[in-house]
Amino acid sequence: MSEGFPQAARAALADTQLRRNLAGATATIRARRAAAVAECDDWQELRDAAEAIKTRTMARLPELLEMLETRVTEAGGTVHWARDAAEANAAVAAVAAAHGADEVIKVKSIATDEIGLNEALAARGVRAFETDLAELINQLGDDWSSHILVPAIHRNRSEIRRLFARTIAKGRPLTDAPEELAEAARVYLRERFLSVPMAVSGANFAIAETGAVCVVESEGNGRMCTTLPRVLVTVMGIEKLLPRWRDLEVFLQILPRSATGEPMSPYTSLWTGVHPGDGPEEFHLVILDNGRTDVLADELGRQALHCIRCSACLNVCPVYTRVGGHAYGSVYPGPIGAILTPQLKGLHAAPTLPFASTLCGACLEVCPVKIDIPSVLVHLRGRVVRETRGRVTREGVMMAAVAKAFGSRRRYERAQRLARLGHGPLADQVMGRWTAMRDLPEPPAQTFRSWWRERQG
């Protein structure tokens, strides 16, 4: 899907309603984030600490993951290792089958969207109900997420009212008021929370030292899913690990500020294995690779695994805020999607995404874990050219010629004379798309060298 970013972006740009929805919502979130960050005196120190913890974690990942497995097992949980989406889906489906569950409730989880869990469960006769309001809107509308944090950001209230009136609130009077829309969803979901025997969650963090798993959210649906059903299955990517309990202190400060512009999330749920008489009777942790170890092997690209999915980079990106998430053709949209998706799926599957950015650096400025997205984009662009094009490109020929010209004084001076002669329509022909959007600077009438020679007589 993501092969067609330029085409998809062009179509999105023509949708004025979408652009209006995106502009309004991202401007609001940007302002809230800026205010929340401004009141935090040690923001830069927190970012440094978060970056250091993530870097150290990646360096010791195998050992820490095994520690997590040991702690979860000691606490009464069961760990499943999944190399890819098929193995992860099979593990979740096997738990559902073992409990005769034909329905599961879900907390918003991008990892399960990445592996297509809902579709895989449906193929085995198990229906998954999304319980996050925005995810529910997407599910009811047969739509998919366009933002990491606000998956239905492309929809406005009137569209949601019309959707609810057709589906979960048929025959009920409904206005565009947020509280009425939320109440309609609440009535629909409450019944599921109380009757469905199994829940599936993602994880924001998992602690190797203790085996604890952490989910942060704003609606309380996550708390319901992780406490009410008899069985809980968590699907987490290997990169969600933190070594120590005290590391959470850093991330629980930077995540809500960067995500929703709040000093702390309304609901922070933590659980370790199972506790008789308190919460689910059975806990399963599916630890997912699905391309992550390949990302880890790339020295520069691996920082994409530091991402805590706060979505701050999306809200400041001049590309994302105009085209929205669907154009990226991936569950990871925006600047982080532009570097994560091609690495997870392989460059051949998403060769246009590393080019879906202006390289303005706004994403790096706001990223709470200091992922240098612009540098990774440039690195991946180089890899796309080297690894996927596999043929002589106009750009490659031009660069080789430039390298040759710069290699000797005589050739360089001759190139300067030619540039003056060939400037204009001829240069446009040679430069191709380089000059489609920008003007080639006009060469000076006299070069410095010839001026110097004249001056010296």
Ligand code: SF4
């Ligand atoms: S790359 Fe940084 S800013 Fe973007 S979602 Fe990830 S952590 Fe947030």
